[in-house]
Amino acid sequence: MEFETEGSASKFERFLFLMIPIIFTLVLLGVLLTLFNMDIRNNVLAIANKIPVVEKWVPDPPQSADEAADPQQQAEEQAASSDKTIKELKSQLTAQSEQLKKANEDTAAQATKAEALQKQIDGMKEEAAAAEAGTDETEDPYVKQVKELAKLYAGMKASKAAPIMENLTTDEMVQIFSVMNNASKTAILEKMDPKKAADVSIKLKETTNSTDMAIAALQSRLKQDAGASTKTTATNNLDKEKLNQTFTSMPAADAATLLGSMYKISPDKVITILNTVSDTVRSSILGEMTKNDSAQTAKVVNRLMGGK
Known part of the structure; x- marks a missing residue:
């Protein structure tokens, strides 16, 4: 029993x-065939149909949808598909052509705009240069002289420039400042008389343009000169200091x-003038008078010494 069981x-x-x-x-074969999606039955039937005797016993494999379709229909469908593809390609080509044309037009418009802007900029530069050149050429000589005078005062020490400018009229100082x-x-105003500095500061605040300042300065100068002329006319005789300076x-x-001619008209005035000048100046004048008319000079010297 044990022997039979073992066998x-x-x-x-x-x-x-x-x-x-x-x-x-x-x-494993089944799994692989399933993964690769292979139709085993149809393939086996196709192979069996090729064997001469076995093909009578084995049924024909079913035709696929593509094989069962009509060749003419397939040709029509293929032609329709080709036409559709061609139309789509033509449509895409037309759209791309339009986009390219639009891009070219935009580029041309941008180039034209840039060229116009550049011409405008060049024109503005030329106008600015012409205006600057015209300003330099047509600058009023009076205004130019005022600027030069202001530059001169600015180059001086404030302690020296202030007393000189105080002799100007207020409007003239305003024009220069x-x-x-x-x-x-600031430096010159600090060294000026406080009242004059205050008057100038107020008028500086009220000034509008250079033309008005120039007119005001000229009017003030004419007014001052007219006042000085009136004062000079009102005075009958010059004082001794002014005669000496003159x-x-x-x-x-x-x-x-001059004194030789005056002596013929008013000898007393000639003697007065010679008494006001210094000895050095008097000797020089008498030396020149001797050259012109020694006899007249002798009379003058006699009058200077108290004679008649």
Whole structure:
């Protein structure tokens, strides 16, 4: 019994040993065929139909939808598909052509706009240069002189420029200060008389343009000169200090000629003038008078010494 049992077990084991690889191989083939989506039945039927005797016993494999279709219909469908594809391609080509044309038009418009802007900029530069050149060429000489004078005062020390400018009229000082930089203006105003500085500061605040300032300055100068002329006319005689300054600053030859002519009209005035000048100036004038008329000079000297 034990021997028969062992023999049966050995046969079953051999059977399993042979069948397991076969079963595994079949399962693996089935899985692979399923993964690759292969139609096994139709392929087997197609192969069997090619065998001369077996083809009578094996049914024909079913035709696919593509094979069952009518060739003419397939041709029509293919032609329709081709026409549709061509139309789509033509439509895409037309759209791209329009986009390219629009892009070219936009580029041309941008180039034209840029060129117009550049011409405008060039024109503005030319106008600015012409205006600057015209300003330099047509600048009023009076205004130019005022600027030069302001530059002169600004270049001086404030302590020296202030007393000189105080001799000007208020409107003239305003005109000069208006074209002067703030630093020089402040330094000179600090050294000026407080009242005059205040008057100038107020008028600086009220000024509008250079033309008005020039007119005001000229009017103030004319007014001052007219007042000085009236004062001079009202005074009958010059004081001794002014006579001294006048004849001291004159050349001795000119003073001698003038006094020689005056002596014929008013000898007393000639003696008065010679008494006001210094000894050095008097000797120079008398020396020149001797050259012109020695006899007349002798009379003058006699009068200077108290004679008649």
